[in-house]
Amino acid sequence: MNDMTQPHIVKGGIGDSPKRVEDRRFLSGRGHYTDDINRPGQAYAVFRRSDVAHGNIRSIDAGAARAMPGVVAIFTGEDIAKAGIGGVPCGWQIHSKDGSPMVEPPHPVLAQGKVRYVGDAVAMVIAETVDQAKDAAEALVVNIDPLPAVSNMVAATAAGAPLVHDDAKGNVCFDWHIGDKDAVDAAFAKAFKVAKIDVVNNRLVPNPIEPRAAIGDFDQATGEHTLYTTSQNPHVIRLLMGAFVLQIPEHKLRVVAPDVGGGFGAKIFHYIEEAAVTWAAAQVNRPVKWTCERSESFITDAHGRDHITHAELALAEDGAFLGLRVKTMANLGAYLSTFAPSVPTYLSATLLAGVYTTPAIYSEVKAIFTNTVPVDAYRGAGRPETTFLLERLVDVAAKTMGMDRVAIRRRNFIPPDAYPYQTPVALQYDSGNHEATLARCMELADWNGFEARRAESAKRGKLRGIGMSTYLEACGIAPSAVAGALGARAGLYEVANVKVHPTGSVTLYTGTHSHGQGHETTFAQLVADQLGVPFEQVEIVHGDTSKIPFGMGTYGSRSLAVGGSAIVKAVDKIIAKGKKIAAHLMEASVDDIEFKDGKFTVAGTDKSKAFGEIALTAYVPHNYPHDELEPGLDETAFYDPKNFTFPGGCHICEVEVDPDTGVVTLLNFTAVDDIGRVINPMIVHGQVHGGVAQGIGQALLEHAIYDEAGQLLSGSLMDYTMPRADNLVSIHVGTESTMCTHNPLGAKGVGEVGAIGSPPAVINAVVDALRDYGVTHVDMPATAQKIWSIINAASPRMAAE
Missing domain, CATH: 3.30.365.10 (Aldehyde oxidase/xanthine dehydrogenase, molybdopterin binding domain)
Structure with missing residues (x-):
């Protein structure tokens, strides 16, 4: 069925195309982004960054810089270490095929002892103005002894190559595998022909239209920290930064992600600047603001892709795929970014079946440290890499077999009646x-x-x-138990809180975050369709950990499938409670109450109550089943996908x-x-x-x-x-x-x-x-x-x- 023709219940409901609600403010220049926020008395941070890819930090002389006009404070890695601040954590663990855990070097908020890529922050300068902070940052005398660097994976894994981290031998973070090697070897032994390809998945810079920014604020009276940041998942930032970096209890740490101008994955991760300004605000007792400049983002935002892969496909005489063998080298950069280890492994190699019935698959992934910007998820995160490899290989296979490109695909498609379909690489479609x-x-x-x-x-x-x-x-990515078994260090459920007001309008608090996807429109349509209320009477709230119960944010195309499902569950609770109120008002059994098109009706009668009447009764409970229900119409649901x-x-x-x-x-x-x-x-x-x-x-x-x-x-x-x-x-x-x-x-x-x-x-x-x-x-x-x-x-x- 073509979903463009789906019927919908109310104007602005499922299947309709109302104009995006959020565009009214965006197109009129009224968006509210992190850089638009200015806190009373704020100072400005600028980071001095390494201009060499690898080197020992011999000294940082801040004497002259501290005496410059407007300078409030200067902090280095030494100050961070003395304060007991932890390193930025990685959110996913991978084990090598021998069972050993991945090498997980510390990633300090400011470089300590060594710099490992051009852009590595060695100091943070805080001043009254941005220009004053820039001048002082330039005045720092940073003495770094350069060391040999490795910037590509082939050089990094060559014998005698310089080590990015001493404990990562051969610059290997992990050597992982999945699939049945013996079955694949057997498939190749009986192959009629073998198609082979070597592909490079080129390294990309995400470049969202809004560069990253962060503001740290601290209230001495309450001991509460607030971070305003350009994030796709503020609750995850609060968890990682509070628990693992700054050791701040969650009830004393608020993270706010206002309007975000694009993310593409680059704003999923916890970055050092977020921790630095949050900590520094308490040290100087005033808000500290940092806004990334475009040239700075090229050497600080996590990059994407950067895989080198060799693949072979065993083919039968009729063009059937018999087995697939894949070897990938994946560049991780200088440090492990938040979800980096999952990208070439569980988000990539587990999709090697693609749309095909290949019965045996074996993949090896070797992840490499280099003296480059860390690499992590970028729009698609692992799936574009695998799709490119597979679809290029299938075209090569067609040429190898002398078959038509369409015919060889059709010959090997998973047929509709084969679903649910268990692949040889863990996933079941x-x-x-x-x-x-x-x-x-x-x-x-x-x-x-x-x-x-x-x-x-x-x-x-x-x-x-x-x-x-x-x-x-x-x-x-789900369910949480499975994701945890695969190495995720967090649950991957979603949360929705639906609050119906006394007049029947609705506020939805969602744990997902919108950075261009149109959630304020789509989610309003979903709620309006379920409750039969006007689309315009639904408000969507996201991006503030002080307002949302919890949430895992937006990435991996999860917002509707996971976040939307949590909304459905919460609205179902609203309707279930509404039925009980309606049954009481109309002196009927709850089992006889039907809800459709915004009305609660006693089945088989013309007795009904509008949704707005039930909402008002919930808040003005003069005639109310007090022995069964509490007043109010406010429900929360967690959804953990299967x-x-x-x-x-x-x-x-x-x-x-x-x-x-x-x-x-x-x-x-x-x-x-x-x-x-x-x-x-x-x-x-x-x-x-x-x-x-x-x-x-x-x-x-x-x-x-x-x-x-x-x-x-x-x-x-x-x-x-x-x-x-x-x-x-x-x-x-x-x-x-x-x-x-x-x-x-x-x-x-x-x-x-x-x-x-x-x-x-x-x-x-x-x-x-x-x-x-x-x-x-x-x-x-x-x-x-x-x-x-x-x-x-x-x-x-x-x-x-």
Whole structure:
């Protein structure tokens, strides 16, 4: 069923597309971001950062800087150590295949003894103004003895390479594996043919439109700390920072994440600046504010991707997949960021089955420390890496077998009647129909008419190509018990508190956080649909640990599937209580009360009470079942999912390559995704558009490049190429939905599908365009210079023509 045609109960309910509520303030310049907050008497922090990738800190002379105008205080790693402040913790533990735990070096708030990447903070300067703090930070005399650095994984694992951390031998954090090696070896022993590929998943800088910022505040009278921060999960920051870094009891620590201008994963993690300003505010007894500048964000925000992978696929004579063998090296950077160990392992290798019935899979992942910015989850987090590998390998397999690209996929799809489907790599998929998304996407993209378009391009001297990606991903990491067994150091449930006011309007407090996804609209639709109240009478509150019972935030496309399910459970409690009140008022049995379209009705009669009447009765309980119920209409629910959710789909891209310049031009892009239930089609379109744009950026343009000394060469928007409007094309979006079977909404998640499905579709199209040049693979990004070099180094079969 196409969810665009779903019926809805009320205007602004499920399936409708009301305009985003939050856009009224964003488009009128009334958003309230962290940098918009100014506390009375605040001072400003600037961090002095290492300009070498690796070195011993010999001394930091702050004498002259302390005497400069406006300087309030200067703190170094030595001050942090004396205060007994802990290091920034990692939120996920991985064990190597020999059973040993990962190497987990301390990550101090300010560098102590050594610096390990360009951008490592060695001191924090606090002054009356930002400019004064900058001047004093420059005046610090920082004496660092440079040490040899390693900036790429191959160099880091070479014999005799410099060690980033002394206890990480060979710079290896862990050497992990999953799957059945013997079964895979047996599959390869009987293979008719073997397809092989080596791929690089290029390193990316997230670059949300709003740089990170943090304000620490301290109330001496109450001993309460407040942190305002650009975070996707304020409760997690409170837990990690309070318990493990600053040792502040949670009731004395409030974390507020106001409007957040994009995150893409980069604002999930607990960063050193958050702990530093929170601690410093108590030391100087005044608020301390830090706002990251764009050039600073390039060397402080966690980077994404950066995997090198070799993969082999064993094939039967009829093209059936027999076994898959994968070896990956994953760059973790200089320190373990919050969720970094989970990305190349449980968020990546467990998806190696993809949409296919491969019976045997074995994967090894070696995680490497380098003298670079820490690497962590970036939109898709592990699933784009696996999807790119699989979908490139399937195209190579088709060529190896002499089969059509579509036919080999159809030959190996998991059929709809095979669900629930147990994969060989831990996960069990609950639902899907890959043939439906493929067929719909091919129809919308006019796949069958492509050869005529290729011929037309050839007449103009252009090379035209088409590529597809059929993918599946995992969202809503859960349940907590399973996630804990896999190494998560926190529960992964979600919380909702629904408060119905006496007049029937509703305030929802949710533990998820919105940073562009439109939660204030989608969640209001969900509540309005369930309760039958006007959409405009639902208020959404998030981002403040003093208002929300708890919550795990927003990442992994979990907000609707997990957070929305918690909302459903809380609203169900509201309705259940409302039925008891209605039964009392209408002198009926609770079992006879029905609730629909905002009315409580006695079954088989015309006796009814509107939702607003029940709400008022709950707060003005003159005629009320006091012996059974407390007054009020306010309910909280926790939801811990039974399984991951598994969105999937098909993306098709069409490109044209100019052989004279190597420029790749996008011509068409079509995405048909199975995301389960669609609440707001307009927001779904927007999420897919944004994700596809980021995927196109990775495929064609973006690459964070370090030199051998560990200097980031692409450290500004002059050198790091982000996609612009003229790099993109109109994106055709459709849905073919199968419902999630284990949450009350049937929702699967949409936030990351665009970034997951699009990169291999783009590169498959580029390779197809270059087919007459003998090209079988192009690593991302497929820049004009790279494509031009490939064309000029090749000998096309058509050259004589």
